[in-house]
Amino acid sequence: MSTDVHAPCAGVAAGTAFLSGPGPVVDFGPGAVARIPAHLAALSARRVLVVTDPGLRAAGVVDAVVGPLAASGAVVEVFDAVRGNPTVAVVEQGAEHARALGLDAVLALGGGSSLDAAKGIALLAPSPGARADGSGVTPAAGLPLVAVPTTAGTGAETNGFGVLEDPANRQKVYCGDASVVPRVALLDPELTLGLPASATAATGVDALVHGIESLASRGRDPMSEAFAAEAVRRAWVWLPVAVADGSDPRARAEMLVAAHLAGQALTRSGLGLVHGLAHALSLHTGAVHGPALAAVLPEVVAWSLDADPAGWGRAAEAAGLRGPAALPDALGGLLEQVDTRVSVADLGAAPDDREALARTALADPVSRNAPRHPASVAELVELLARC
CATH class of the missing domain: 3.40.50.1970 (Rossmann fold)
Structure with a gap:
């Protein structure tokens, strides 16, 4: 799989190799x-x-x-x-x-x-x-x-x-x-069709984050980027519709396709620190996965922007934004729109828990794909304090 394609408008380098296996x-x-x-x-x-x-x-x-x-x-x-x-x-x-x-x-x-x-x-x-x-x-x-x-x-x-x-x-x-x-x-x-609005939002946020993190993953390749960009494009438009009206057949169909495309992307690219921290929150507090992702998403993206402007730029483009700098605030707005904007404290994580959360997240293999790695546990604790 391709790695570290950080240049704006980067193409596929002559030496880049990637492998696509069979799927369902x-x-x-x-x-x-x-x-x-x-x-x-x-x-x-x-x-x-x-x-x-x-x-x-x-x-x-x-x-x-x-x-x-x-x-x-x-x-x-x-x-x-x-x-x-x-x-x-x-x-x-x-x-x-x-x-x-x-x-x-x-x-x-x-x-x-x-x-x-x-x-x-x-x-x-x-x-x-x-x-x-x-x-x-x-x-x-x-x-x-x-x-x-x-x-x-x-x-x-x-x-x-x-x-x-x-x-x-x-x-x-x-x-x-x-x-x-x-x-x-x-x-x-x-x-x-029968999924409640809260569960629709929580699972839909997961699909959206799969697409966004895949676009900035160190393991991304041209195929994962194509799947991820289309997943983000669909989820950004149709997740709020599906949450507002769970009986809308097109919104349900679009979100099911978006989730599948995002799954195809992450299977090739891997994810990143948003998922590493969400996994840690689930382990330490019992938090549901979608809200755990939402608790850290805007801050982790903001903290990582300079490490991969091309990857985050593709995510912003798929969401219809002007550039990567707009992404953290826009993500926060979308989370508020679907009523999933929470903090780690809301999920039961006390300040004294941050070091354990940081250590667990850093030990999670999924975090290795993140475009920016914390230099220390203390740096990740500081990031968690903003979430």
């Missing part, structure tokens, strides 16, 4: 959920584990998917133990469940937490002794996976890794493999 087949459109049985049949999947959360089961979304799947002749088991910020323990529990029942495919249904957990479950299920934290035996190829997002946020349907929590060690674990890249990403905007 994308099935997009209202009513696409009806095609799930056909997609699984094409994979010769007859015994399927549906990985989801209890909220979707209570809302009837799981039944709407499982009913037609069972009617097609498939044996279906539902694992709905996934909560926000899924843990290594939940993934290992789900993998053992799939292994014990001899299941041959996984259907991920839900937001990013369910999709991330499903990828870990699909990877570990065929390999007794493999662990979600990377210890134990080396896992073999995982079970085939079909991903059905019900939020427009993480873009987790685009890649084969999941972000899990290891509460005992207070760290994020990246669990995955190329073998569990979803075979099909089924994007049905009708599944997102």
Whole structure:
């Protein structure tokens, strides 16, 4: 992947190399959920584990998917133990469940937490002794996976890794493999129509930040830039519309596409310090991912502007702004518009917590892609004091 393209209007240097691997087949459109049985049949999947959360089961979304799947002749088991910020323990529990029942495919249904957990479950299920934290035996190829997002946020349907929590060690674990890249990403905007405004905003902010950070990532390449710029362009326009009117079918469709494009971008480029700090906030305070991103986004971008004017300039251009200097204030305004403008204190982080947050963020591999690195823990503590 290309790195450190910092010159304004930089092109692709003669020596720049990047590699693009295969991704999922994308099935997009209202009513696409009806095609799930056909997609699984094409994979010769007859015994399927549906990985989801209890909220979707209570809302009837799981039944709407499982009913037609069972009617097609498939044996279906539902694992709905996934909560926000899924843990290594939940993934290992789900993998053992799939292994014990001899299941041959996984259907991920839900937001990013369910999709991330499903990828870990699909990877570990065929390999007794493999662990979600990377210890134990080396896992073999995982079970085939079909991903059905019900939020427009993480873009987790685009890649084969999941972000899990290891509460005992207070760290994020990246669990995955190329073998569990979803075979099909089924994007049905009708599944997102019932999402409340607060959840629409929180997940939509995640999609927007994926696009913005991908454009300034040290790992960006021409393909990731193209995906990320289009994701930012769509999310900037349509996120406020989707939050204001959750029944607007075009807004829902545009945001689902934006989230997917941003996922394609981050899969190639990696992210940065905004995500590193948000992960730390989730680990130390239990904060939900979207608000955690919102708490640090404008200040981290402002602090990083001079390190990569070209990358931030592309983000500003995609948002319809005059230049990168306008980006921090414009981001703050957008967060206020969708009612997600919060501080780290609002999320439960006290001043005494800042050093621990800084150390956790600096240890997170995602922070390495940031265009500017803190010179010390103290510098990052100072930045957190402004968030």
